[in-house]
Amino acid sequence: MTAVAVPFSGAPRVNLMPRSEIARRERESLVRMWVWIVLGAIVVAVLIIAGAFAFKFLADQRLVAEQARTNVLLTEIASLSEVSQALATESELTDFRTDAMATDLAWTPVIAKISGVLPAETTITGVDFTVGGVPQGEDPTVEQGIVGTVTFDSPTPLDIVALIRSLRGVEGVLYADGQSVTSSQVSEDRFSYLLNVEFDQSVYSNEYAAEEGGD
Template sequence: MSRAQDRELAPLTLSGVPRASLMPAEVALRKREAVRRRGLISIVVLAVLVVAGAIVAATLYAANAEARLAAERAVTEQLLGEQLSYQEVLEVRGQLADILAQRQAVTEREVLWRTIAEPYLAILAADGTLEAATITTAAIADPVLLRQDPLRVLPTATMVLTLNTAGLPAPYSWLRSFETLPAYGDAALDSIVLQADGTYMTTVTVNLSSEALSGRLTDEAANG
């Protein structure tokens, strides 16, 4: 439609109060600008309030976390202090455990030779003179002496005894007598050598079982 047709179709006002705006357009523009500035200021103020609230909340949370950390640190320091107060006791207990372990290592292969060897030597002394005695005990690091014969008992200790007799010895009777003695494991005849003076030098090996061990530490531990 053309503007002329629009005017023709517009309603015709027959009467009314005439209105006219005498205010300059610049004044209306300034009002609109003022309203817009107030809106922008309100938005900025609201944003500042939100940011300030977030900062306050973060500060309170950090303060609370720091307070909890300080409390936990205080508890830790208290526990460390209590542990230090018992440190001397722990050190004494550790030293005592070390002493007992060393003592056990030393005595676990201990043999009371005077008590164990006397019955064996008495049997030999009845027939001749003891010329030499070599005693070997299993080392602490080794459970038993190495076996050379699979049919022989693994010994805890070994005695190699050399006896001088005036006449031909009877070593097998000695070996049978040894079987009745405490801590006997097994025995063997090593050699019989005729000496220049007509005497005989006989060597026998006696292996002792674990019954030869003194067991002093075990007995003390059992008694308490």
């Protein structure tokens, strides 16, 4: 019987290390790996904490800068408080004047309109007017402005009916009353007349009216 030779490619080696030593070395290798993992985690945590502190520091610096800017603005506003108060007071006084003088009359045009229809040598001797209401709408010709009486005298008797008609046609006159007309001879050559007349709000001067578009 022929024996078969087993080929060998080198010198035979036998691992004589005890199994316990191999297990110990494996444990040490595993421990070293976990130590490096823990150290890496610690380094990452330190970097995150450092980044958070850096971000907070920058945020605090921006907050300080904004607070300083706010304080500067508050100081500037405080320095303008007297100006603002003066402007507010001026606005209040202007509004008060506008309300108080809303019925201010333009007397000269009113007298001129009345005297314009009177005959020559007729003299206005007295007026007694009561001011109407504050303007409420945009059309001043529909609201009562002033109402009262006009006294005048003439050296000759007048056609009072014709005079009243003329007065009713005057711009701004809402009504002229002929029923309450009285006449009397105040002297040998003078005659006195009394008329009731009512004007619309176009006779207001509007000198103190609020400007359109103003506050």
